[in-house]
Amino acid sequence: xxxxxxxxxxxxxxxxxxxxxxxxxxxxxxxxxxxxxxxxxxxxxxxxxxxxxxxxxxxxxxxxxxxxxxxxxxxxxxxxxxxxxxxxxxxxxxxxxxxxxxxxxxxxxxxxxxxxxxxxxxxxxxxxxxxxxxxxxxxxxxxxxxxxxxxxxxxxxxxxxxxxxxxxxxxxxxxxxxxxxxxxxxxxxxxxxxxxxxxxxxxxxxxxxxxxxxxxxxxxxxxxxxxxxxxxxxxxxxx
Amino acid sequence: xxxxxxxxxxxxxxxxxxxxxxxxxxxxxxxxxxxxxxxxxxxxxxxxxxxxxxxxxxxxxxxxxxxxxxxxxxxxxxxxxxxxxxxxxxxxxxxxxxxxxxxxxxxxxxxxxxxxxxxxxxxxxxxxxxxxxxxxxxxxxxxxxxxxxxxxxxxxxxxxxxxxxxxxxxxxxxxxxxxxxxxxxxxxxxxxxxxxxxxxxxxxxxxxxxxxxxxxxxxxxxxxxxxxxxxxxxxxxxxxxxxxxxxxxxxxxxxxxxxxxxxxxxxxxxxxxxxxxxxxxxxxxxxx
Numbered sequence: 207x208x209x210x211x212x213x214x215x216x217x218x219x220x221x222x223x224x225x226x227x228x229x230x231x232x233x234x235x236x237x238x239x240x241x242x243x244x245x246x247x248x249x250x251x252x253x254x255x256x257x258x259x260x261x262x263x264x265x266x267x268x269x270x271x272x273x274x275x276x277x278x279x280x281x282x283x284x285x286x287x288x289x290x291x292x293x294x295x296x297x298x299x300x301x302x303x304x305x306x307x308x309x310x311x312x313x314x315x316x317x318x319x320x321x322x323x324x325x326x327x328x329x330x331x332x333x334x335x336x337x338x339x340x341x342x343x344x345x346x347x348x349x350x351x352x353x354x355x356x357x358x359x360x361x362x363x364x365x366x367x368x369x370x371x372x373x374x375x376x377x378x379x380x381x382x383x384x385x386x387x388x389x390x391x392x393x394x395x396x397x398x399x400x401x402x403x404x405x406x407x408x409x410x411x412x413x414x415x416x417x418x419x420x421x422x423x424x425x426x427x428x429x430x431x432x433x434x435x436x437x438x439x440x441x442x443x444x445x
Numbered sequence: 446x447x448x449x450x451x452x453x454x455x456x457x458x459x460x461x462x463x464x465x466x467x468x469x470x471x472x473x474x475x476x477x478x479x480x481x482x483x484x485x486x487x488x489x490x491x492x493x494x495x496x497x498x499x500x501x502x503x504x505x506x507x508x509x510x511x512x513x514x515x516x517x518x519x520x521x522x523x524x525x526x527x528x529x530x531x532x533x534x535x536x537x538x539x540x541x542x543x544x545x546x547x548x549x550x551x552x553x554x555x556x557x558x559x560x561x562x563x564x565x566x567x568x569x570x571x572x573x574x575x576x577x578x579x580x581x582x583x584x585x586x587x588x589x590x591x592x593x594x595x596x597x598x599x600x601x602x603x604x605x606x607x608x609x610x611x612x613x614x615x616x617x618x619x620x621x622x623x624x625x626x627x628x629x630x631x632x633x634x635x636x637x638x639x640x641x642x643x644x645x646x647x648x649x650x651x652x653x654x655x656x657x658x659x660x661x662x663x664x665x666x667x668x669x670x671x672x673x674x675x676x677x678x679x680x681x682x683x684x685x686x687x688x689x690x691x692x693x694x695x696x697x698x699x700x701x702x703x704x705x706x707x708x709x710x711x712x713x714x715x716x717x718x719x720x721x722x723x724x725x726x727x728x729x730x731x732x733x
Contacts (some may be wrong), residue, residue, distance in 0.1 A: 250690075274569045320640070335667065338672075
């Protein structure tokens with residue numbers, strides 16, 4: 207190898223190191239830059255108060271039930287369906303308007319640990335997730351809520367076609383409370399009482415299965431003096 | 446921690462449904478806030494009550510046991526943006542609002558927010574369950590700031606078996622699994638709902654800065670005391686709000702209430718933005 211070739215080879219090696227070094231520094235800069243902009247974890251206060259620890263409400267206090275499959279990953283509160291009034295109402299109607307005492311009972315006995323329930327009846331064992339909420343509703347009016355399942359189930363009862371149009375808004379925007387008039391509310395309440403809360407329907411977006419929930423002045427809890435006192439209800443009950 | 450004092454809050458509870466329904470609202474000024482304090486105390490445990498309506502935001506405190514009746518005109522008062530007089534449920538009617546939503550999350554200029562929803566299939570959380578949880582917080586955003594929640598179709602089953610039972614672990618697991626924010630599928634934010642057993646620490650958390658500044662991600666767990674409040678708190682972070690850094694005793698009840706020394710200002714942590722926070726939220730709206 208000639209001296210010139212050796213020099214060229216040396217320069218080539220130095221060049222490789224220079225390029226690699228520049229690349230590494232660039233990556234280091236990027237790494238530092240990434241570290242500098244690492245996202246900060248923002249957490250809700252660990253000891254955030256529970257709804258039974260404050261009395262003011264931002265809406266109507268509800269417990270809603272969602273039927274879930276048995277799952278070995280989950281722990282369950284094993285209860286009988288008739289053990290608590292709020293439990294049986296939430297299971298049967300999908301939703302229960304709850305009193306201060308019931309809110310306190312739910313959180314004191316169950317809700318702080320988890321909200322999974324193994325509900326035992328004479329004939330069966332079913333599993334539910336029961337969740338507290340306070341949607342900003344007026345208890346003296348009428349509201350419906352459509353809880354649309356992930357998949358349609360052909361075995362569900364068909365929703366009476368009389369309700370298709372009336373509930374179209376709720377079905378179009380599920381998982382939200384929708385104001386309805388009293389006539390619809392009363393007929394719907396009757397339908398839910400006789401047929402249960404789970405239905406199927408064919409819509410422009412295909413077949414759907416869903417629960418229909420009702421809350422308002424036709425709810426069975428509306429005549430409860432404790433409930434009426436919580437919301438300063440002056441009018442007569444509508445049972 | 447001493448047991449929290451508890452307040453009845455008749456005025457706000459009655460105003461919110463009325464505002465939502467677009468009905469006349471009774472003036473807070475000149476009316477009284479009534480309620481009941483379950484136990485007495487002072488300092489941190491003073492009961493606080495708030496009232497909010499167009500042009501007014503007032504709060505008062507009492508440490509008197511039993512029923513109370515506080516005249517709002519004598520309490521500390523704040524001015525609420527006068528645009529609140531134009532508030533209505535539909536965004537088209539909101540002051541300055543338009544029918545064409547703005548989706549520029551990078552500068553928080555939203556009227557609608559698109560969510561990608563992650564549901565903890567490992568623990569029997571369905572997409573429906575996750576959506577219903579997310580939407581518990583929507584009424585307050587609609588009513589106060591005309592922000593609708595829109596779910597994209599890019600939801601996915603989230604396998605949480607690799608995560609430990611802390612919110613931080615779940616959050617990291619979720620963004621890794623979803624390849625967020627590299628893969629947004631057109632969504633603005635990633636929301637995850639988990640029912641992981643044995644949770645310790647916070648029940649809700651999120652990333653809102655760094656590489657998540659334009660596309661935040663947050664998790665709410667099924668053991669959250671109040672799902673709507675958790676959703677509202679976390680999304681408020683996405684709009685740039687931080688936890689309050691003043692002492693509990695000097696805070697107006699609000700959605701970001703916290704004790705700067707750790708812990709919560711329990712009676713102050715409510716589903717409501719205080720006037721300063723309202724202004725902040727409003728300033729992050731392009732059409733406000």
